[in-house]
Amino acid sequence: MRVRVASDDGTVxxxxxxxxxxxxxxxxxxxxxxxxxxxxxxxxxxxxxxxAASAGTGWVSRYAGTLLLTIAGSxxxxxxxxxxxxLPKQIASRQGxxxxx
Numbered sequence: 001m002r003v004r005v006a007s008d009d010g011t012v013x014x015x016x017x018x019x020x021x022x023x024x025x026x027x028x029x030x031x032x033x034x035x036x037x038x039x040x041x042x043x044x045x046x047x048x049x050x051x052a053a054s055a056g057t058g059w060v061s062r063y064a065g066t067l068l069l070t071i072a073g074s075x076x077x078x079x080x081x082x083x084x085x086x087l088p089k090q091i092a093s094r095q096g097x098x099x100x101x
Contacts, residue, residue: 003040005033013038 004014017040019027028043 001029003031005038015040
């Protein structure tokens, strides 16, 4: 497999890596591109696609992590928005209550 990365300034980096691909298997390729270098590597071990699809684990267990992260992100976003909106009001009200000497 050959990976070629071209940056906005016209710099081109290229590297190759070999791997064995069996039928109904998938491999994950890691590409790390830096300013002057590119490196490729296979992550983990080959996984059997057909086995994963027929495992019968259901969509809930396959997507539970994504669903929980989405919910957690929404909660954190709502709390952050509330804090950004309310914090200046709290600071202003406390400054108004401070005794003047």
